[in-house]
Amino acid sequence: MNASTAHKRYVPARDVAIVATAQTPCSRSYADTEPSMIMRCVNSLLDDTGLQRSDLEFTIAGSCDYLSGMPFAFVSNIDGVGAWPPVYESHVEMDAAWALHEAWLRLQLGDIDVAIVIGSGKSSPGRPREVYALQTDPYTMAPLGLDTISLAGIQGRALLDAHVATEADFAEVVSRSRRSALANPNAQVARDDTIDALLAEPYFSAPLRRHDLPPISDGAAAVIIAAGDRARAITDGSTVGFSRPVWIRGMDHRIESHHPGLRDLTQSPSTERAAIEAGVHEGGIDVAELMVNYSPEEIVLRRALGFPSLATDDTDINPSGGPLAGHPVMATGLVRVIEVANRIGAGTAHRGVAHASSGPCLQQNLVCVLEGDR
Amino acid sequence: MTHARLEFPYTRTTGPVIGALLTAIRDGRIVGSRIGGRVLCPPMEYDPVTADALVGGEPELVEIGPGGTVGPWTWVAHPTPKHPFDHPFAFALITLDGADTALVHAVDAGSIDAMTTGMRVQAQFAAEPRGAITDLWFVPEGHESPSGREPHGGDTPPVTSTEHLISLEITEPLLAHRVRFAQGLLDGKIIGQRSSASGMVFVPGRGYDNLERVLLTEADDVVCSDRGSVSAFTVITPVQYYGQQETEPYIRASILLDGADQALIGVDIRDIPVAEFRVGMRVQAVWRPEGERDVSELDNRWGGIWEHVIERWQPTGEPDADPRALEKYSF
Numbered sequence: 129m130n131a132s133t134a135h136k137r138y139v140p141a142r143d144v145a146i147v148a149t150a151q152t153p154c155s156r157s158y159a160d161t162e163p164s165m166i167m168r169c170v171n172s173l174l175d176d177t178g179l180q181r182s183d184l185e186f187t188i189a190g191s192c193d194y195l196s197g198m199p200f201a202f203v204s205n206i207d208g209v210g211a212w213p214p215v216y217e218s219h220v221e222m223d224a225a226w227a228l229h230e231a232w233l234r235l236q237l238g239d240i241d242v243a244i245v246i247g248s249g250k251s252s253p254g255r256p257r258e259v260y261a262l263q264t265d266p267y268t269m270a271p272l273g274l275d276t277i278s279l280a281g282i283q284g285r286a287l288l289d290a291h292v293a294t295e296a297d298f299a300e301v302v303s304r305s306r307r308s309a310l311a312n313p314n315a316q317v318a319r320d321d322t323i324d325a326l327l328a329e330p331y332f333s334a335p336l337r338r339h340d341l342p343p344i345s346d347g348a349a350a351v352i353i354a355a356g357d358r359a360r361a362i363t364d365g366s367t368v369g370f371s372r373p374v375w376i377r378g379m380d381h382r383i384e385s386h387h388p389g390l391r392d393l394t395q396s397p398s399t400e401r402a403a404i405e406a407g408v409h410e411g412g413i414d415v416a417e418l419m420v421n422y423s424p425e426e427i428v429l430r431r432a433l434g435f436p437s438l439a440t441d442d443t444d445i446n447p448s449g450g451p452l453a454g455h456p457v458m459a460t461g462l463v464r465v466i467e468v469a470n471r472i473g474a475g476t477a478h479r480g481v482a483h484a485s486s487g488p489c490l491q492q493n494l495v496c497v498l499e500g501d502r
Numbered sequence: 503m504t505h506a507r508l509e510f511p512y513t514r515t516t517g518p519v520i521g522a523l524l525t526a527i528r529d530g531r532i533v534g535s536r537i538g539g540r541v542l543c544p545p546m547e548y549d550p551v552t553a554d555a556l557v558g559g560e561p562e563l564v565e566i567g568p569g570g571t572v573g574p575w576t577w578v579a580h581p582t583p584k585h586p587f588d589h590p591f592a593f594a595l596i597t598l599d600g601a602d603t604a605l606v607h608a609v610d611a612g613s614i615d616a617m618t619t620g621m622r623v624q625a626q627f628a629a630e631p632r633g634a635i636t637d638l639w640f641v642p643e644g645h646e647s648p649s650g651r652e653p654h655g656g657d658t659p660p661v662t663s664t665e666h667l668i669s670l671e672i673t674e675p676l677l678a679h680r681v682r683f684a685q686g687l688l689d690g691k692i693i694g695q696r697s698s699a700s701g702m703v704f705v706p707g708r709g710y711d712n713l714e715r716v717l718l719t720e721a722d723d724v725v726c727s728d729r730g731s732v733s734a735f736t737v738i739t740p741v742q743y744y745g746q747q748e749t750e751p752y753i754r755a756s757i758l759l760d761g762a763d764q765a766l767i768g769v770d771i772r773d774i775p776v777a778e779f780r781v782g783m784r785v786q787a788v789w790r791p792e793g794e795r796d797v798s799e800l801d802n803r804w805g806g807i808w809e810h811v812i813e814r815w816q817p818t819g820e821p822d823a824d825p826r827a828l829e830k831y832s833f
Contacts, residue, residue: 160677160709161802167715181715197508197672198803207712253674258584262668266512267520268544268635271666272608273584278593281576282606289574289619334577334614389543389595389604390550393574 137378137405144235145359145373146473146498148176149466151349154316154454157252158346162191162201165348166208166248173244173352176369177362184352185240187215188231189247190224191458194259196250205248223247223419224349225461225484225494229379231353241358247459248348256344256457263487265386277341279388279488280422281333286393288335293427295335299326301423302339302452309449314463316343316454339452340423347456349463363473370473374498377479380405381494386487393489399432402495403481408433411499414477415444417464419485421451428490429483447471461485465496472500504676504801510668511744516661519547519561524661527638528631532567532598540602541566567598568625569643570605577614586636592617596640598625609640616642633661677802679709682723684797687811690789694726694762702763728787728812730759730766731823733831737776753779757815758831765831770809774817782822785815 150169152158158165166189174181187209193201202219209215218234220227224247231243251259260276261269287293300323309318321339332338354362359373382398382405384391403409416433420426426445435441448467451460461484468480479499486492516524519535523545526533535545537556541564548555556562575594581587586608594617595604610626611617622643631637641647676684679695683706686693695707699714705726710717735755740748753771758764771779789795795811 157675159675163708163712164710164717167710167717171715194670196674197506197670199508207708207710208715210715211712253672254670255582258582259670261582261584265544266514266666267516267524267664269606271634271636271664272586272593272606273582274593274606275582275584278576278578279606281578282574282593282595285574285576285619331577331579331614333579336576385550387544387550387603388606389597 135404137407138380139378140232140236140376142236142238142355143359143375144232144353144355145375146351146370146465146469147354147359147362147373148173148352148369149349149469150176150351151314151459151463151466152347152456153314154343154345154347154456156316156344156346158250162196162248162250162348163205163207165346166205166246166350169246169348169350170209170244173350176366177352179242179352179362181210183242184244185216186218186231186234186243188218188220188227188243188245190220190222190227190462191248192221194254194262195256195457196253205246209244209246222486223461223484224459225465225482225496226381226486228351228353228462228465228496229381229494232376232379235353235355241355242352244350244352245462246348246350247456247462249456249458250346251344251457252346260488276421276488277333277336280341280424281336282388283393283428283489284335284340284422284424287424287427290394292394293424295327296323297427298336298340298423299323301420301426302326305420305446305449305452308447309453312448312453314454315449316345318449318453336422342421342451342455345455345457347454347459349456349459349466351462351466351469371475372473372501374469374472374500377497377499378406379494379496381492383487383492386491388489391489394428396428396432396490396493399429399483399490399493399495402493403433406495406497408481408495408497411479413443413479413481415447415468415471415480416483417446417448417450417467417480418483419451419461419464420446421455421460421485423452425485425490433481433483433495444477461494465498468498472498475500478502503673506672506801506803508670508672509745512666512668513663514666515663517547519545521661522561522563524633524635524637524664526565527627527635528633528661530627531565532625532638533563534566534598534601536562536564541600542603543598543601543605564600566600570596570598570623570625570640572596572609572617572619572621572623573604574619575609575617577617586639590614596623607638607640609642611642632665634664634666674802676800677709678720679707679718680800680802682720683707684800686725687797687800688795690792690795692726692728692759694724695722696724697722703761704764705759705762705766726762727760728789729818730757730762730785731828732756732779732781732783732785733758733765733828734781734833735771735779751776755779756832757785758828765833766808767833769815771815773814780822781828782825784818784820784823786818787812788814788816
């Protein structure tokens with residue numbers, strides 16, 4: 129599969145833009161409820177746009193009850209949006225990047241113009257490594273406690289064995305991400321570590337060291353999207369939020385087998401396909417935010433998205449530091465969209481790509497192309 | 503810190519393909535399935551390339567292993583309680599002899615120094631199989647356990663279901679508004695929160711007003727009456743599911759405290775006969791004596807531990823409240 133494949137991708141009939149974004153800082157343990165994190169984001173979005181809650185015609189959230197171990201937590205999360213009058217609501221038990229996808233498709237129907245998309249997660253109360261093992265095959269993997277860290281370690285080894293990457297390449301991803309995060313007020317891990325210093329650390333799940341893993345984070349994020357002229361009206365004259373709409377030019381997600389033994393872990397054909405369907409290759413990319421939960425994933429993703437070399441490609445990759453600097457599970461992918469949108473909304477970038485993943489070893493991948501008006 | 507354990511005991515039917523794999527493993531063998539010219543392990547119920555159903559609807563099972571070759575692997579230096587071993591081990595993609603695809607499983611290698619990509623491993627089978635994937639593990643070739651089971655015939659019924667107990671540990675500090683609520687209970691007071699934005703009294707407080715989207719603080723705390731009206735109830739006849747501790751029918755009631763705008767929910771009623779219990783009934787808390795009130799099980803979640811601080815709710819004998827006025831306070 130490559131960009132020249134004769135194939136007409138889905139181009140949205142309706143222009144839909146991100147008009148405002150909000151996120152909480154990532155913290156190891158947020159000392160309040162998940163609805164209160166959401167409430168902070170929702171209120172910030174309404175303040176920035178001047179919209180009323182009644183202007184939000186569709187509400188959708190991505191969250192996971194297993195994380196904080198509270199059945200029906202997704203129901204009380206709606207408290208953060210305001211419980212009355214009732215909202216027109218949907219929910220995905222997935223990263224909120226997939227909630228954004230649903231909201232974007234929902235606005236394509238044409239009958240409503242404004243939607244809010246929320247992602248939230250409190251990983252701190254539980255044991256994330258044991259929780260994530262439950263997303264694997266329930267017969268052949270979950271009973272082994274097969275966790276995403278171990279599977280990421282297997283993927284890292286696959287890259288080493290295939291001579292696609294070295295452990296120093298993994299450390300380079302971490303070093304650069306943590307350094308970039310120094311400029312990100314929402315980052316949880318931001319520091320200047322040399323590659324040599326990182327390589328001197330002991331293995332956690334060889335070939336991965338602890339810093340090749342994301343931090344355990346609590347956090348929430350949300351965006352408001354709006355269609356066409358409504359998007360322009362919201363951003364026109366805005367003094368606190370975006371001064372121009374950030375158009376969603378394409379969005380697509382693809383999934384691979386849940387059996388890692390049926391995949392080539394050094395490749396990400398689902399990302400390659402989603403990138404083509406989202407139109408990544410139809411213009412230059414100024415900025416890319418990739419959901420690199422484990423450092424080897426960046427190498428796989430850069431190859432799949434078409435900027436394999438940091439030396440020759442001038443795309444700014446994970447300027448926020450990415451998930452290695454803060455991993456608010458269920459919002460992490462939406463934060464990638466937000467980080468790209470913020471740069472386009474502020475006019476420091478024109479066209480960018482956001483990526484989100486779900487499942488172990490980049491099993492499922494979403495790619496979103498964002499662009500500002502010239 | 504508060505601690506909770508969330509458990510879901512799953513019993514899953516296996517179907518003919520996974521059932522055949524788990525039956526074989528129970529019996530000291532491993533099988534794959536031939537699909538599209540390849541032998542896949544784990545065996546599949548469909549062609550993973552074309553998504554076609556199996557030809558003839560039946561799997562073509564092929565015995566594979568017990569030897570295999572290690573592909574990419576990781577050394578699990580810090581096992582979780584859910585892992586197959588409590589000491590360091592490897593997870594690896596293992597291509598069993600006779601198979602074309604790899605099974606992800608555990609290698610009990612003793613040391614990371616014993617692990618290399620391309621190494622040979624041998625299957626080991628549990629002496630007391632449970633009919634699950636955990637009946638199997640691998641060791642480096644030449645390190646087979648002498649106590650390992652030999653393959654034996656399928657003289658027992660095939661595995662048709664497999665059990666997996668999901669058990670999650672939740673540990674978190676009691677949130678600030680819950681700390682104040684707990685202290686109130688110890689003091690014989692029910693602490694709620696009054697929102698100046700909506701004027702509503704929420705009890706217990708949640709740290710926010712979900713109508714006006716306003717965060718609430720200690721300054722919004724109010725002491726609520728411990729007297730109120732039954733606004734809804736249900737009679738629960740216990741079903742003996744996993745973890746059930748109840749055996750006799752009991753009442754779970756919602757009680758709207760006087761002056762509150764939100765009912766207490768899930769209040770246990772044990773000593774008022776079902777035939778007498780009704781919406782509108784006026785009740786009052788009978789507190790346990792100071793020193794006998796226990797809030798150790800209070801967490802940040804829903805529901806209450808009312809019975810640990812309030813001995814019972816006693817009818818006051820007052821005339822009933824108007825049930826129609828209580829309709830909107832079911833929850």
